[in-house]
Amino acid sequence: MKRYFPFFLILIILSLTFIFPSVDFKDSGHPNFNTGDIAWMLMSTALVLIMTPGLAFFYGGMVNKKNVISTMLQSIICMVIITVMWGIFGFSLAFGDSFYGLIGNPGTYFMMKGMLGNATWKAAPTIPLLLFAMYQLKFAIITPALITGAFAERIRFNSYIIFLVLFSIFIFSPLAHCTWHPDGILAKFGVLDFAGGTVVHMSAGWAALASALYLKRRNEANHSPARITYVMIGTGLLWFGWFGFNAGSAFGANALAVTALATSTTASAAAGVTWIFFDMLLGRKPSAMGTCIGAVVGLVAITPAAGFVSVPHSLAIGIISAVVSNLVVEWRTRTSIDDTLDVFPCHGVGGMVGMLLTGVFASQHVNANNTTGNGLFFGETHLFLVQLVALVCVSIFAFFGSLLLLKITDMISPLRVSAEEEEQGLDISQHGEKL
Numbered sequence: 001m002k003r004y005f006p007f008f009l010i011l012i013i014l015s016l017t018f019i020f021p022s023v024d025f026k027d028s029g030h031p032n033f034n035t036g037d038i039a040w041m042l043m044s045t046a047l048v049l050i051m052t053p054g055l056a057f058f059y060g061g062m063v064n065k066k067n068v069i070s071t072m073l074q075s076i077i078c079m080v081i082i083t084v085m086w087g088i089f090g091f092s093l094a095f096g097d098s099f100y101g102l103i104g105n106p107g108t109y110f111m112m113k114g115m116l117g118n119a120t121w122k123a124a125p126t127i128p129l130l131l132f133a134m135y136q137l138k139f140a141i142i143t144p145a146l147i148t149g150a151f152a153e154r155i156r157f158n159s160y161i162i163f164l165v166l167f168s169i170f171i172f173s174p175l176a177h178c179t180w181h182p183d184g185i186l187a188k189f190g191v192l193d194f195a196g197g198t199v200v201h202m203s204a205g206w207a208a209l210a211s212a213l214y215l216k217r218r219n220e221a222n223h224s225p226a227r228i229t230y231v232m233i234g235t236g237l238l239w240f241g242w243f244g245f246n247a248g249s250a251f252g253a254n255a256l257a258v259t260a261l262a263t264s265t266t267a268s269a270a271a272g273v274t275w276i277f278f279d280m281l282l283g284r285k286p287s288a289m290g291t292c293i294g295a296v297v298g299l300v301a302i303t304p305a306a307g308f309v310s311v312p313h314s315l316a317i318g319i320i321s322a323v324v325s326n327l328v329v330e331w332r333t334r335t336s337i338d339d340t341l342d343v344f345p346c347h348g349v350g351g352m353v354g355m356l357l358t359g360v361f362a363s364q365h366v367n368a369n370n371t372t373g374n375g376l377f378f379g380e381t382h383l384f385l386v387q388l389v390a391l392v393c394v395s396i397f398a399f400f401g402s403l404l405l406l407k408i409t410d411m412i413s414p415l416r417v418s419a420e421e422e423e424q425g426l427d428i429s430q431h432g433e434k435l
Helices: 004-019 035-060 065-095 129-147 157-180 185-189 197-215 228-250 255-281 288-302 311-333 343-361 382-412 419-424 426-431
Strands: none
Touching: 004 065, 035 065, 035 129, 035 228, 065 129, 065 157, 065 426, 129 157, 129 197, 129 228, 129 343, 157 185, 157 197, 157 382, 157 426, 185 382, 197 343, 197 382, 228 255, 228 288, 255 288, 255 311, 288 311, 288 343, 311 343, 343 382, 419 426
């Protein structure tokens, strides 16, 4: 029965394509489409997508050689599974008509209905609604992929697929709706999250910690990266794609996109150099791995703030996030928590630092759409308190929600591979392939 069920789902999807062709044309009058904005958002959509293969290289180079393929595939599989889900009901869950500010109506855009013609999204009136949906899809893809570094080298592939589906439905979609839908409770509360500090990095980071705790430690204590060159390639792809991630969140080829691009560049650079200089301060050698991890931490931390802060303050965010995440990585190594690739210290903590520092450095002179207020640095406290409350609430929801989903998944299909399969390596035991 287990063999037949997945393909049975494919047949159901095939049937839906005949029942719901979604060829209805929406005429909303004279659209305000801007070809420059459309061109930039097409490019940004492609840029964000390339981040997932970049993440595959980034994570794949860090694990043991016998687990490289399985680790990379855990990222790539998100591209196909989440895309299919998004086209059927995922976009509706995140951006459909609001149910009490918590989740979208799955029927609003079911099977991508209402996407043809002049349809637009409220926050992106100069681009077609379908383009907005495809852009947001790429965020939905990379978020569960980020979690995989925490349970690398010990999770059953089939069980992982179940978990990523549940995570996308019950963690990512509600957070995206709450934060980015105009009627979402966090949006109405005044939370600032330009490109995914809460929705992407905190949710993935807390899910990673929950996963590491639930699956417990690997049986093999020794850990040597397979290919540091893969990590460097992955870093380059992530940094390149992150311009679409952050600058694309301006939803147009405009001055705000330029600001987000500039702050993303400088924060990442500042974090990269801070990480290796801090390592040197602690008596370690400056390493390629440290430089790459630091640069990614800077990108994570600037994500919620990218369109709300100035370039000097982006440097501060990069420096502070690198030091904090470095210290948390060091603390994690002294505990029994086996977060294989330090997803929580880098993505979870980096996202939280970025959220709080948005509440410190955000300026309405940078972004007039910020109606919550200026940051703590400018003598105002309201925004900082809003960010702090959101951080606590999202952390509780993402951590305990993920723990529950892990338990449910484990009841459906055991999460952990056997000791023999772990010793053999997941490439062979799960996929019958090897480098």
